[in-house]
Amino acid sequence: MRHSRSLTVRTLLTWLVLALSQVAYAQRSYVEDNNLVVPRIDVEGYGALELTFRIGYDGQYLFWLLRADQTSEAIANSGVFNPQDLTIAIDEIELPTGELYSATLQLLSQDPFITFVVIEAEQLNPGQVDPGTDTSAGAEAYASQCASCHGVDGSGGSLPIPVNSGLSRVDLVDIIETTMPLGNPDNCDAQCAADIADYILLELSDGSGGGSSGGESLFSCTAPSNDPGPTALARLTPLQYKNTVRELFGPGVNLDQALPGGLSDQEVGKALADASQFDVEGYRAAAAELAEYVEARVDDYAPCADSGSGAAARQCATQFLESLGTKIYRSPLAASDVDALLTLFDVGYDSGGYARGMALLIEAMMQAPRFIYRPEIGNSLLADETAVPLTDYELASRLSFMFWNQGPDDELLALAEEGRLNLDSVLAEQVLRLSNDPRAQESFLDFFDIWFGLTGLEWVEKDPNVFPAWDDIVSGAMREQADGFFSDILFGPNGSLNALFTTPLDGYAPTALDDWYADASTPRDGLLTLPALLSVHSKPEESFPIYRGLFVREQLFCHQLPPPPDDIGDPPPPTAGMTNRDRYAQHTLDPGCQSCHAQIDPLGFAFENFDATGRFHEFEFLGGVTVTLEAEDCEFSNAHDPTPSDDASGGIYIDFEAGGKLSCEYDGAAGPHDISFTFKRPGGVTRSMGVFVNDSKVGVLSASSNEFVTVTFSNVELEAENNLIEIRDTEGTRQLDIDKLEIGVGSDFPAPLVDASGELTGTDVDGSFTGLADLSVMLGESETVRACATRQWFRHVMQRYEVPEDDCSLKDINDAFRQSGDKFESLRSAIVNTPAFRFRRVFSSDEEAP
Amino acid sequence: MNNSPQRMEAAQARIRQAADSLTTPITRRSVLKGLGLGALTLAAPIWRPLQAQTVDPNQRFFAIFHPNGTVKDDFFPDSGAAVTSSRILAPLANFEDRLLLLKGVHMDSMIGSDKPGGPHMKGPGAVLTGGWLSEGSFSGAGGPAGYANNISVDQVLANHMSTDTAFKSLEYGVAMRGQEPLKYVSYRGANKPNPAVDDPWKMYDRIFSNFTLDSSEPEVNAQLDLERQSVLDYVKDELDVLNRRLPAQDRPRLDAHLTHIRSIEQQLQTVPRQQCEVPILGDEVSLRDADNYPLITRLQLDIMFQAQACGLTRVSSLMFCNADSWQTFPWLGIDEEHHGLSHNLDSGSIQKLVDINVWYSEQLAYFLDLLDSVPEANGLSMLDNSLVLCCNEIGQGKNHTHEDIPWLLAGSAAGRLRPGGQMLEYGDEPHNNLMLTLLHAFGMNDESSFGAPEHCTGPLSGLLA
Known part of the structure; x- marks a missing residue:
């Protein structure tokens, strides 16, 4: 484990060195895979650095330090720095709970700019919770920091995520300390996390260890209630x-x-x-x-x-x-x-x-x-202390606006006039009549459009340089396709929540989208693969995993994530050749980002096979990019100190000695590359020097004038990382004025396969997935997603967010939905029969305005 | 893409032509809809304001909002250098001595993890209100959040100054998209956003359609006046009746509605200044086509200018896109969206951000030119009588910083601001202090705080004359 872990970190380090120009301060440690990590310590300008970290629980730890720069080799007061794997071994030590420890890094010079230091602690024997632990501090911390989202009893609350999912104490402490409260984990330190974990394990746990919420526990309707919730004008x-x-x-x-x-x-x-x-x-x-x-x-x-x-x-x-x-x-x-x-x-x-x-x-x-x-005043003659039934006319309006998005028609008004609309049988008949009218179709499509964020499809624009095929005809076809698919889900005999996520879309392919279906092997099943959805939840020039992940989390699971911090750090600049997963890796490393983005990004990466217009790509999109290696990526040996060129090119002048070498390291992607050098020979003497890639000679550089020339070597095979690109001067008699070393990835470059795998966490269907096919199946089986559909429906019809008093109404709707086999048509009559729909809260019109 | 400048030229030509031909004096007539144009003569205003505090009727206020932050290094000039010596502000060189640049004025009121909304949402909610977003259900760029919790400075000024004008204030937009509450900087009060309307043809109808050239039928006018007033009276009565039947919680909604009906009455009862020229817009174009962005910008600037020149209001604001804008700028060769660019650090992206902001400076220069072309009764130009406040939702896009919002002030509010041509460097001032100073510039000297009081420590020193 230690070995593989180090490798992972090393890979990250490699790009972070290139990516992070500055990091402001040392950040809190966090624990991942039982490793304690102190990321991002900026030691620029410091002669010494003190790392401080806390240990949250008992256990033995093995420490080592990882450094981002590869130049400095000595660390005072610690083990030996190993430049091969960038680790510093520290002897095994025993640490009691809750103490402060520090490690000191003594830098030998001011030069190295360490952008990233990782301290890892591997836990050798997990600690256990002591049944006699005092939980009062934990209870207090839980009440103030956790209960508002997770419920006072830990059963889920508004999120709805139960706090005890059968995790070990160690994992629970880890999660709380590093991610909670969501978006602001600094509010709960190691001690606080340990206290809360103990409280949860000792006081809130039901012993089952299972937090996966069944439909029953999603809505805490403990006693039947006719409270219809708030009614606003x-x-x-x-x-x-x-x-x-x-x-x-x-x-x-x-x-x-x-x-x-x-x-x-x-x-x-x-x-x-x-x-x-x-x-x-x-x-x-x-x-x-x-x-x-x-x-x-x-x-x-x-x-x-x-x-x-x-x-x-x-x-x-x-x-x-x-x-x-x-x-x-x-x-x-x-x-x-x-x-x-x-x-x-x-x-x-x-x-x-x-x-x-x-x-x-x-x-x-x-x-x-x-x-x-x-206005909904209600029939005050029939009021009890909580609720007053709507009048028949008000009921006619609610029905009509719900089913048709318009005011009531003559038949509804006639039934209201007769005072019969509130009869269950009459109401049921009307629900059927209204449902079967084409206007209902429009209104329910509207429900899906709002739920899935597709109302803006007509306004979506794409970068014409990247997506020249995008136009109104294409987006119109996507609209047509979405409407056709949604209609079958909403009104067809097989329409259900599960079908929403898993129905093959082959049958819904307008001619304008032929190119989207050109590859018959494209897996395109269900909502998530709908080009309309993929196009809306993207940027104009590229897919955007964050928005797609957020969509799944917030719209399909109804999880409410907090906003990002006010002043985010500088993001990594896009480096050519990086995949989206690489680019957003900081999100899941930086503790300030990690707590939320760990819930978002993996879901977004599941969509990475689909570009910003919903077309399928088996390979990462890295085509046509050129990487320019900078001087700092290269080392010189057996050469006089390189100096800037004597012109404005920005190039470097090198005077080699015998055995002189310019060695550049390159990490990218495996496969054939174009490698080009732009250089000149000062003095213009024709001489050639060998070019070696990973010790194999690929050709020579030869120039006959004092003008810059570019020489390109095509189809040079490169490894995924640690490529060594060298210019060698065996005789030591040559000078080189090198301006650029570019590594190009041709348009036909076989980029790596898209990695659309990930892990779904914090839900009732947790597990690993690869791509949308897996994720869709998981969504279709989730009780939380069903409950979320119920919530979305409720919000749409009632035009407000649900409140705790609505839980009984929601439970009724959700039960009916489930019992119908998750048929959307069941939602219509289900909501009509809830207190929320038929009543309003009592009020006195004499009260003072707020 | 290529015909936008031509379209703009054509529109401008039409405006000039219309201005030349408008010599027929016209009187007010209420009509249901109209494509009115022309110069107007005065009838006596029916409605007269009661003014508690002193209002200088020559003063005007404009707020102009830009999204996604600026590029600091290219926006702020070196200390002591000319304001317009920076790359972004260079297009404003003709107005060098009419500009004041503020540095070190931070938008503190938006900051705090306890305050709802993502940074791009928080910014527009705070920038003119000195407050922050309430709790709410709008997701989007980092939600959830609601609307701002405070009245915005333009609306305080409108309540103060626009008591005798047809419109208390007018809110314009260009390409307003996106979720709530990214689209609002102007708030009538907590949770009462003023939508920035991004359709110049709608704004035109709204502002100018009650005026036509026809003054020949006074009896018809009288009858129309009676009908119109009868309808509005009925609506007011209905609001009152319903209000008494509803729970207390709903009443503020209908009260707000009633206020708007009263504002309509005020619009109908006031008339524009004489010699008011009404812009001609030309044929409608698509609002969603990015190529039309320059044209829509010009039309909105023209309408905003003319509506004030006509005396229809003294307070206006214009939003160049919603906050967090994904606008593209194809006429500048920029097909990437603005927000994405603002998070990039590479030199190519930064150049594009500079190009975008230079273009915005050019639009501001065009607008200031319009204002400067109008001499007013007190001997100053309309520009000198104005205070144009340029603001942004954040300082820089790449890190969402609330520090060093690129505040730019043009005009002098009829001589109330210190002479321009300099950058005022403050240590660390909350922007509420700037807002408070603006109130003082407009004669509201009794005000001692603005927005959230904990973020207001007093007026900015050295900004007023």
């Missing part, structure tokens, strides 16, 4: 506004220009945002446009023709208010409502006659809060 989303206008006035109206444009339909809770000035002006403009539209064709809308008589016109207006007016307000108008509106009608009638009067009614009602908002 919803405002129509732009889509609901548009659809409702269509229901009221027919498909001929186009209000796109007049509608408020400041709101998108995307986010949960958005319908609850306060109206802005711009919105309200938009409502006014849209209402005015509608009024003009109705005025021009009043006979289509008014219940009777203009008779020319004022009294008759008023009578007509009254009828109009009872019919279309009821539909606009989604509830009947009171006599006082009619009176107020008739006064308005008179104003219009006086200035422009019958049609103008009607138009003014439209203009006013379409701006009224009863239309813009969805």
Whole structure:
């Protein structure tokens, strides 16, 4: 273990030396694979360095130090530095718990810039938790730092991740200390982690050791409750506004220009945002446009023709208010409502006659809060101390907005008027009727689009240099494909949560995406492989594992991760030839990043076979890059001190002695490379020098003038790392003015296979995976993912996030979902039967405004 | 890609042509929609403000937001050197003595692991509010978070100054995408964001559509006025009735709605200054096509300028994209997205970031030119009467730093700021102090704090005249 571990670290070190230009301070140690690691210690400008670390638990440790620079060889007060594997062995020592230790590195010179020091401790015998341990400190720490997410009893809470997943004390301490609280692990040091671990193991553990949460424990509904959760005043989303206008006035109206444009339909809770000035002006403009539209064709809308008589016109207006007016307000108008509106009608009638009067009614009602908002007062006669049932009209609205994203139609309003809509049988019939209408399809597709973040597909742009095939036709085809697939999942006979993740997409391949399907062997099953999804969760120029991993974590598992720190360190610059996995490796090394990114990045890497437009790649995309080796990557031997060239080229002038060598190290990827040298011979004398790669001669450098020339050697086989590229002067009589040494990777370079493997942690379906095929299967089997689907559905319909009081409603929905075989259609009737849907909380309208 | 400058030229030409031909005086008439243009004469304002504090009616405020931080080394000039000697600010050389650059003013209020939201989210929520984001459910660039917890400085100024104008303030955007709350810097109060509208044609309709050339039918106007007022009265009554039936928690929502209805009334009852020229926009173009970004920018700057020149408001803000913007700049040969570039350290990426910011400086120069071309009643140019505050959500993209936000001030708020042409280097000042100083510059001298009080230690020294 020690050996392989060292190798891994050494690989990381190699690129970190190149990648990190500066690291500000020594960071907290963390434990990984039972190794204690103190990463990132900046010793620039220091003559000595003290490392301080804590040991969190009993045990014997074996220490060694790893250094990033390869030049310095001596360490004071410690074992012997081994330059081969960059380790410093320290004798085996015994360490009691909770003490502070330090190691001192004495640098011999100021020159080496150590960017990275790793101290590893291998635990030789794991410590055990003592049953007599005092857990009061742990209890306190747990309550203040853990309970809000994991629940007071450790059962999961809002995350929902139970705290005890059967881990050993050692592992538990490790995880807490290095990752908790998520995003801010500095808030809980080794002692705190040990205290909390003891508390969890002794007080919270049920002894089963199993934390994998079954459906039962995902929602802590302990006693039946009719608490419907909070009810806030919803405002129509732009889509609901548009659809409702269509229901009221027919498909001929186009209000796109007049509608408020400041709101998108995307986010949960958005319908609850306060109206802005711009919105309200938009409502006014849209209402005015509608009024003009109705005025021009009043006979289509008014219940009777203009008779020319004022009294008759008023009578007509009254009828109009009872019919279309009821539909606009989604509830009947009171006599006082009619009176107020008739006064308005008179104003219009006086200035422009019958049609103008009607138009003014439209203009006013379409701006009224009863239309813009969805007030839910409830039937106070039937209230208990907690909840009050919605009125039939309010229920009609909820159903209609849920299924059709619009106000209720005539049938729903008629049932409400009869007072029958709240009957279970009638409600069930209506759920079926509404479900089977094409409008339901639109509204449920909307649910998936919002859940999966696809509402922005039409706005996605790709870098034309990287993805020249991307255009509106392609994104339109992706939309069409997604809609077709989603429709079958939502409404088809085999549609289920599991099918969402595992159904082959071969049957959903629009012509415009032929190229995406050119390789028949491409595994393309389920949601995660959908080109639309892959394109949205990417950057314009490249795939972006972070967003994809976050999508799985936050949208599919409903895990809520905290934000990144305020001032992140400098990221590693992209070095040509690095895979995404290499580039983001710092995320999972740096303790400040690691706690969250360890949960995100591995999931993102599972997507790495698919590029930013969702096309499949078997090999890493490294094509066409050129690496320029810098002077510091090279060593000179048997040469006078190299000096800068006597021109502005930035090159280096070398005067060799006998046996002189320029040796450059290169780590990249195995395979054939183009290696080119740009150089000149000072004085322009024709002489040649041998070029050797890993001790094999590949050719000679020869120049006949004082001008720079570039000589390229093609298809030189390189190893994955530790390649030695040398220019040798056997006679020691030559000078070389070398400007560039470039290692090119040709476009046909067989780049390494994509590594899409990883480990899923912190869920009920933990395990290792390779690529999306494995991950999709795991998601399809996860209880947490099912519960998350339930939550997402609830959020979508209720237009708010769930609160603890909703747990019983959620549990009911989740149970129905599971019992149906995870059929999405079961969600529709399930939510309709919950207290959250049928009731609102009681309130007194006399209370003071906050 | 290539026709954008031409389109821009064409639009500009149309604006110039329209300005030349607009000699017909017109009067106000309320219309439902219109493509109005022209110079306007005054009718007596119906609505008159009650002003508690002194307002200098010549003063104007503009806030201009840029995303993703700057490139510090290329933004800040050397100490003592000319403000516009840096690469990024070079395009503003004509305005050297009208610019003040601030260094060492940090956005402390956004900092803290206890404050919700990722750095790109926190920045826009803090930059003008001196506060931070509330708890909320918006995910995205590092969420979750809600909206800002404080009123923004432009809105404090609007409440103070824009009491007699048609619009309290106007918020413009260019290419506003992304999640909530990346799209807002202007807040009417806690959790009350003002959307920055990125469609110039919508902004045009909103601002100018109530004016046409037709003044020949006073009776018709009177009747329309009555209808309009009757409808608004009805809506106000309805809001009141419903408000009394709802739980207390919902009432602020309807109260806010009512405030907006009242603002509409105010818009309808006030009129622009005389000789107000209305821009002509030309045909609508796609808002999502990156090639159109320069054109949309110009149109929004033109409208923002004209709306103030017409006296329709005294406070405006413009957001160049949402925070965390992924905008590309194909007309500059930059097809990578801005946010990604801002995290890169290689010289090629940094050059591109500089190019982007140079382009933004050119746009600012264009805008300052517009302002400088208008002489105003107090003998100063509109630019001198203005304070244009340029800000950013973070200092630099690569590390999300909240330090050294690239604050740039142009104009002098009618002589209230010290003379320009210098970079003021502060040790370590929270940006709330800058916001407080702005309030003082606009006559709100009684204010002693702005935003989160723990981040406000007093006005910046040496900024005011």
